Amino acid sequence: xxxxxxxxxxxxxxxxxxxxxxxxxxxxxxxxxxxxxxxxxxxxxxxxxxxxxxxxxxxxxxxxxxxxxxxxxxxxxxxxxxxxxxxxxxxxxxxxxxxxxxxxxxxxxxxxxxxxxxxxxxxxxxxxxxxxxxxxxxxxxxxxxxxxxxxxxxxxxxxxxxxxxxxxxxxxxxxxxxxxxxxxxxxxxxxxxxxxxxxxxxxxxxxxxxxxxxxxxxxxxxxxxxxxxxxxxxxxxxxxxxxxxxxxxxxxxxxxxxxxxxxxxxxxxxx
Numbered sequence: 508x509x510x511x512x513x514x515x516x517x518x519x520x521x522x523x524x525x526x527x528x529x530x531x532x533x534x535x536x537x538x539x540x541x542x543x544x545x546x547x548x549x550x551x552x553x554x555x556x557x558x559x560x561x562x563x564x565x566x567x568x569x570x571x572x573x574x575x576x577x578x579x580x581x582x583x584x585x586x587x588x589x590x591x592x593x594x595x596x597x598x599x600x601x602x603x604x605x606x607x608x609x610x611x612x613x614x615x616x617x618x619x620x621x622x623x624x625x626x627x628x629x630x631x632x633x634x635x636x637x638x639x640x641x642x643x644x645x646x647x648x649x650x651x652x653x654x655x656x657x658x659x660x661x662x663x664x665x666x667x668x669x670x671x672x673x674x675x676x677x678x679x680x681x682x683x684x685x686x687x688x689x690x691x692x693x694x695x696x697x698x699x700x701x702x703x704x705x706x707x708x709x710x711x712x713x714x715x716x717x718x719x720x721x722x723x724x725x726x727x728x729x730x731x732x733x734x735x736x737x738x739x740x741x742x743x744x745x746x747x748x749x750x751x752x753x754x755x756x757x758x759x760x761x762x763x764x765x766x767x768x769x770x771x772x773x774x775x776x777x778x
Contacts, residue, residue, distance in 0.1 A: 526565040555589070716749050
């Protein structure tokens with residue numbers, strides 16, 4: 508089987524203007540509107556990208572998640588190939604109300620949280636976020652594992668609220684240089700409701716993705732690119748050419764996402 512023929516699902520994307528504190532030329536490089544995201548996905552044979560708006564996350568500590576969510580709902584509904592996470596910023600109670608409404612939309616399939624960009628320790632707001640998500644029986648994608656968003660602390664809430672399906676973003680990301688945070692946290696899950704995605708730049712490290720699959724199984728690993736911050740094709744090739752079985756690659760590239768989000772399968776993926 509040629510892995511490139513598999514139509515992947517990207518569970519971790521963004522769109523919009525990247526705005527760092529430094530305001531450097533790299534901000535331009537890492538920005539991309541919805542059309543750029545969809546076109547890059549098409550070239551990488553990614554049939555769906557689940558996005559959150561950068562407008563809801565940046566600049567750090569200053570983003571207006573309410574406005575970003577509103578814009579994203581309009582843009583995603585008008586852009587084939589995109590689905591959406593609604594961003595909850597627990598410092599903004601209005602985002603809970605937005606999430607309650609937007610999760611009823613067919614284009615909104617989960618919740619995105621980012622304790623780093625919104626500047627709050629997950630210990631302070633995790634109970635409220637996960638209690639809300641449990642009532643919705645929602646998928647939650649969280650940035651991890653910097654100091655406000657340690658995977659080991661996020662999994663505590665996933666263990667308390669088994670109705671929530673938690674995706675720990677960025678396999679290999681760690682504030683302390685430890686590549687294992689996300690995978691060790693999945694191993695601490697009591698209910699099988701915790702996953703990790705491949706969207707870190709560190710995913711290109713030799714053996715990292717293969718090690719993750721050996722440790723937790725391919726059924727707990729999801730394909731993500733962090734587009735447009737990283738180039739979608741680069742992230743895709745890392746999985747296509749991983750030292751993994753074809754069946755493991757299918758799970759990572761689309762089958763796990765189809766099951767987790769209740770998305771329709773594409774039969775030709777497995778031909």
